[in-house]
Amino acid sequence: MDDTDRLLLSHLQEDATQSYATLGAAVGLSTAATHERVRKLRERGVIRRTTIDVDPAAAGRGVLAFVMIEADAWIGGQETGAALRALPWVEEAHIVAGGPSVLAKIRTATTADLQGVLKAIYDIDGVTGTGTIVVLDTFFERPLDVSAMPSGAGRG
Numbered sequence: 001m002d003d004t005d006r007l008l009l010s011h012l013q014e015d016a017t018q019s020y021a022t023l024g025a026a027v028g029l030s031t032a033a034t035h036e037r038v039r040k041l042r043e044r045g046v047i048r049r050t051t052i053d054v055d056p057a058a059a060g061r062g063v064l065a066f067v068m069i070e071a072d073a074w075i076g077g078q079e080t081g082a083a084l085r086a087l088p089w090v091e092e093a094h095i096v097a098g099g100p101s102v103l104a105k106i107r108t109a110t111t112a113d114l115q116g117v118l119k120a121i122y123d124i125d126g127v128t129g130t131g132t133i134v135v136l137d138t139f140f141e142r143p144l145d146v147s148a149m150p151s152g153a154g155r156g
Contacts, residue, residue, distance in 0.1 A: 011027065063114055079125065
């Protein structure tokens with residue numbers, strides 16, 4: 001990945017609906033060269049998907065919580081991942097080191113809904129407990145800073 005790729009990614013993170021002509025003009029490439037670079041970034045898995053950014057509160061999911069999931073045995077397998085993925089309120093789930101086994105990011109409409117999600121997590125085989133942190137306010141969320149990526153990053 002070179003500086004042009006990083007600049008392309010930065011512009012796409014700001015607005016993924018830009019035309020290849022607009023992107024090319026911003027980074028000093030032709031439309032065709034821009035299209036080819038973006039295609040290669042997709043092929044290598046650097047660009048995983050193109051999406052929109054929805055305001056969770058405006059969409060009825062204003063309660064954000066991080067849940068540390070504890071277990072009595074290893075729960076880092078596909079079954080646990082599938083069980084968490086089946087809960088539409090779980091936005092992210094990560095296998096972690098330390099006391100808990102899994103860290104999940106959850107968004108719900110109400111704290112009562114959050115309680116229901118926690119009950120559903122307890123139903124997952126092997127789960128013995130949870131620790132929940134409810135977010136009161138968010139300073140910021142940011143996308144990956146591609147300008148800080150080292151040369152050669154993103155090669156598959």
